[in-house]
Amino acid sequence: MLFQRAYAKINLTLDVLGRRDDGYHEVDMVMQTVDLSDVVWLEARDDGEITMESTSSSVPVDERNLCVQAAHAFRRRTGFAGGVHIQLEKHIPVAAGLAGGSSDAAAVLRGLNQLAGAGLTLDELADIGAEVGSDVPYCVYGGLAIARGRGERVTRYAHVPAMxxxxxxxxxxxxxxxxxxxxxxxxxxxxxxxxxxxxxxxxxxxxxxxxxxxxxxxxxxxxxxxxxxxxxxxxxxxxxxxxxxxxxxxxxxxxxxxxxxxxxxxxxxxxxxxxxxxxxxxxxxxxxxxxx
CATH class of the missing domain: 3.30.70.890 (GHMP kinase, C-terminal domain)
Structure with missing residues (x-):
């Protein structure tokens, strides 16, 4: 069993440039992770199933959950056939504007990459994350970043502001x-x-x-x-x-x-x-x- 921390994010800037032809809005925003975090535990299953449990009754644990969707997206992209049980220890408030669900999904991608020995880069994991949700690519990276497009085009910065x-x-x-x-x-x-x-x-x-x-x-x-x-x-x-x-x-x-x-x-x-x-x-x- 291994774990990944899933940090909450805040928007330091969120500018909307206009409405896109696909119905989404074009955004340009500065994102920053903070040390309020969920913990995602991953355990290999021998039966090939993807299962999930959560400490929060407010979180669905079926196909509606972004963690489960991320696991399926990872398997489609990599061909990994192994099963996994996801345990979500929830601390980030639900539906709070803090990208808790997206960060949990990103943690599943990072953890599965290790569990499966797939050796994907963060950029490759972020590309998979874009199939799951607009905030997931940023959450794969974390830290200080500018996110553009629907939020899936991420420019990272190594600086950690003392804030x-x-x-x-x-x-x-x-x-x-x-x-x-x-x-x-x-x-x-x-x-x-x-x-x-x-x-x-x-x-x-x-x-x-x-x-x-x-x-x-x-x-x-x-x-x-x-x-x-x-x-x-x-x-x-x-x-x-x-x-x-x-x-x-x-x-x-x-x-x-x-x-x-x-x-x-x-x-x-x-x-x-x-x-x-x-x-x-x-x-x-x-x-x-x-x-x-």
Whole structure:
């Protein structure tokens, strides 16, 4: 049996360039993994079956789960005929805008690559991941990256910013499809902020980086879910720093380069909600190895 960590991600920028002919939207976004993680355990099966269990009752364990879909995609691409049992230890909130499901699927791909001895590169695994979901290719790599297209075209950066994120997960379901449908032409841009964001992070200009955080979906999400708008206003008054949304929400985050400040903010926010996390930015999986 071996395991892979599946880190959550936040969007430091999320710009939408327009609507594509295939019905998706063209995006340009800076992604960053944080050390809030699920753990995916993989165990070989002799009967060739793909089975799954999860510590969370909110997660399906059949063909609807991206982990199971990733395992099938890996077998189609490689010809690997072996079975696998997937055990998912869930810590990332479900349907939170943190790519938990995509990260779990990416962990399955990395783990199966080792279990099967396939020797695929991360680039090859990311290519398989694109069949499973738009965020899966980025999650194969992790770390700091710019994702373009539907999110499947990933440019990686080795720099690990010395930053902390205080995450808040309101227990409110947000429909990603409804959010994207609510985008207006005025929400689109031809001048994404991704390159400048990455440059500021590489140079250690944290305050400038914080000022560049942007999410084109936030306007729509907050208009569709007024309770999230009210919560953001309340958190902003407590944090006295900008509060941003990850993905289509509902998770929000506050950035700071100072751990003690992050801890103080965590203590303050725990007074108004349960699901609050102090996370640090983490690097990618290029040099990470699963343990048996």
């Amino acid at each position: 902390y994120a205080v995450l808040l997960h309101p227990r409110i379901f947000v429909s990603t499809a409804d959010v994207y449908r609510g985008l207006q032409p005025s929400d689109f841009t031809s001048s994404p902020r991704s390159e400048e964001m990455v440059r500021c992070l590489a140079e250690g200009d944290h305050e400038r980086a914080v000022s560049l955080v942007h999410n084109a979906l936030e306007r729509v999400t907050l208009s569709l879910y007024p309770e999230l708008r009210a919560l953001k206003e309340r958190v902003t008054s407590i944090a006295q720093r900008p509060v941003h949304m990850s993905g289509s929400g509902p998770t929000m985050f506050v950035l700071t380069p100072v751990h003690t400040h992050a801890q103080r903010l965590y203590n303050a926010l725990r007074g108004i909600m349960k699901d609050v996390y102090v996370c640090r930015f983490v690097g990618g999986y290029a040099h990470a190895h699963a343990r048996s």
